[in-house]
Amino acid sequence: MKKTLALLFAGLAVAGLSAAPASAADHYVSGNVGLSWMNDSSIAADEVYGIDEISFDAGLSLLGAVGCDYGDYRLEAEIGYQQNDIDEVNIINEPEFAVTSGVPSEGNVSVLSLMANGYYDINLGGVDLYATAGMGVAQVSFEDFRYGDAIEEDGGSMDFSETTLAWQVGAGLAVPIGTNIALDARYRYFATTDFSIPQGKSDANINIASHNVLLGLRVGF
Template identity: 35%
Template sequence: MKKSIIALLMAGMCSVPAVASAAMKPYLSANVGVGIMGDSDVSVLGISVDNAISYKTGVPFGAAVGAKFDSFRAEAALGFQSNDIDEVLNVPISDTKVDMFTYMANCYYDIAIENSPFTPYVMGGIGGAHVTFKDSTDDLSQSVFAWQLGLGVSVKVAEQFDVDLGFRYLNPSDFSDSGVDISLQSSNILAGVRYSF
């Protein structure tokens, strides 16, 4: 149900630009930042343990191609982040990490401020995440549904260039393997640049 509601909201949000204006400005963007993974709850054969896995801070980065329609933007984006696992059940762990490669359809609403270079925005996205847990000898991978919500502000620094600072909450579906379910979520602070054609 949650996936259906998010998908409907995103479809409605992204359909507005198509009718809002015939004029569009294509753009390319890239970002990098700090990725703070939330502790993972783990369920093993129906027995759940809250906050079983903790992570070290990672460095997410990504790129997107999109188009701006008046106050709306729509884009296709790719992202990657890697976070080392810090502890499992409060026991320190080394040489183990989780990688997430994301592919998202994002929509933005820019809140214009008259005579100001600053433009606050809100955004949302749906897509997928290819998640891989790795240690020194083995890895387990799975592709899952993912969604994200965010907000931030962009600053116009030249006619075709904007810089951006934003926050995104990324929520892939649970990673499941052999009766083990692991929850995933990440709070990311991102700085980026956007070039409009």
């Protein structure tokens, strides 16, 4: 049910963008590449033992978008991808419930997102300063995830994915470098709502959040 609602939300968001009065707007495409730093993810489970927190290494972030520019504001549909290696986990042990921190881990987490974004542009004499916010849907996938003894013993890994709602906010600068071409430098904070992952005999709740610094181009047409 949750996945169906998320996909429906994304479809409605993109449909709403498509229904905007495009005849009154300039159109553009954009692409950005940069670095992603994921926050540590805390896990909430019914059981009091198991994985308590997951830490990640810095990773890659990619964005592509098509939009409508109305002067002071813009609307766009964006597809994004980010991937980060899993660094370590903290574990609550049974039966003493002691916490073991910094347990070595392997694998990666990737996020594929579809967002509807709004922008507010401020012209600073040829350079545009902008603020942005967006909502949409994200598919979060853990691949080849294993930790502790499973690494030393070459044990099996865990693979799972979930679709959930997502949101983002950010700011940036756009500097013209040619006719209808601008260099785009931006920061964004991206986060998902809670979703479920396997945890022992039951599921646990977790969310993903990241800081992203990106550089790219925006091309008008």
